[in-house]
Amino acid sequence: MPSEINGETRIEPVYSAAEIATRIDVLAKDIASKKLDGLLVVAILKGSFVFAADLIRALYNNGLSPEVDFMTLSSYKKGLSSTGTVSIARDLETDVTGRNVLIVDDILESGRTLAFAKDLLTARGALSVSTCVLLDKPVPRAASIKADFKAFDCPTAFVVGYGMDAAHRFRELPYVGRLVDH
Ligand code: IMP
Ligand code: MG
Numbered sequence: 001m002p003s004e005i006n007g008e009t010r011i012e013p014v015y016s017a018a019e020i021a022t023r024i025d026v027l028a029k030d031i032a033s034k035k036l037d038g039l040l041v042v043a044i045l046k047g048s049f050v051f052a053a054d055l056i057r058a059l060y061n062n063g064l065s066p067e068v069d070f071m072t073l074s075s076y077k078k079g080l081s082s083t084g085t086v087s088i089a090r091d092l093e094t095d096v097t098g099r100n101v102l103i104v105d106d107i108l109e110s111g112r113t114l115a116f117a118k119d120l121l122t123a124r125g126a127l128s129v130s131t132c133v134l135l136d137k138p139v140p141r142a143a144s145i146k147a148d149f150k151a152f153d154c155p156t157a158f159v160v161g162y163g164m165d166a167a168h169r170f171r172e173l174p175y176v177g178r179l180v181d182h
Contacts, residue, residue, distance in 0.1 A: 001175065011170065011177035014159060015152055020134075020176070021054070023151045027132070028058035031149060036100040036128065039066040042092060044073055044117060047106035050163030050171070051134045051151075055104060066102070069094040075113055084142070086116040097125040106164050107154060108133045108147050115143035135159065135176070152176075 001013040015023075041059075043052035056068055072090035103117050114131055121129050133147040135154035160166050161173030170177075 003180070004173075004177070009166075010180045011160065011173070012180050013175050013177045014155060015162075015176040017162075017174040020151070020162060024051075024054050024058045025061070027149055027151055028055060028062045028064075031059060031102065031132065032062040032064050034130070036102070036130070038100060039064060040094060040096065040099045040101045041066045041068045042094075042096075042101055042103050042117070042121065043068065043070050044103065044105040044113065045070050045090070046072065046171075047164045048104050048134070051106060052104045055132070067094065071117065073113055073117060084110075084112065086112050088120075095124075096121050098127050100128045101126045101130070102149075103129060103131045105131070105133050107135045107137060107159070108145070108150070109137045109139055111141035111143035111145040114147070115145040118145065134162070 003012045075086045130148040132149035136150045137154045157178040160170035
């Protein structure tokens with residue numbers, strides 16, 4: 001796949017739409033094999049919305065009927081890097097008490113976002129909390145957390161597309177790409 005020039009920005013493809021679709025079906029089979037009763041999928045907005053949309057349909061195709069809810073978390077940002085504090089911009093509507101929960105996020109980087117979500121839902125009395133990410137960046141974690149399910153390893157670059165943005169742009173790209181200075 002060739003690089004795409006989008007205004008001032010060059011985007012170099014990392015994972016194609018076809019690669020993502022194939023991998024998500026395998027991931028869904030893996031999740032289905034865990035036999036989590038009454039599964040509640042919690043998608044962390046905004047970055048995970050495209051991934052979550054494809055994942056829940058792959059779960060359906062593998063025999064699951066999860067409930068789905070959304071939580072918007074923000075980690076305060078300066079430019080492209082996270083500064084540390086995670087806060088809830090929009091909370092769940094669902095009571096997670098006694099539920100098997102699968103948290104879905106786009107990227108695991110410092111781990112703060114996923115650890116915050118996991119600790120929160122555990123503290124609210126979830127029966128189990130598993131985590132699923134599209135991309136895992138091999139960087140030192142600020143919070144000790146590992147994704148139970150991950151689609152791909154991520155290059156240590158800023159990536160966009162497939163729901164992920166740089167200043168609200170590029171979410172519409174059907175593939176994952178990295179921003180390249182030029
Ligand atoms: P963490 O809290 O440091 O693990 O960061 C995870 C969050 O930062 C993800 O949910 C993303 O929203 C965002 N993020 C981290 N790296 C990137 C990137 O390369 N592109 C877009 N968003 C990113
Ligand atoms: Mg995010």
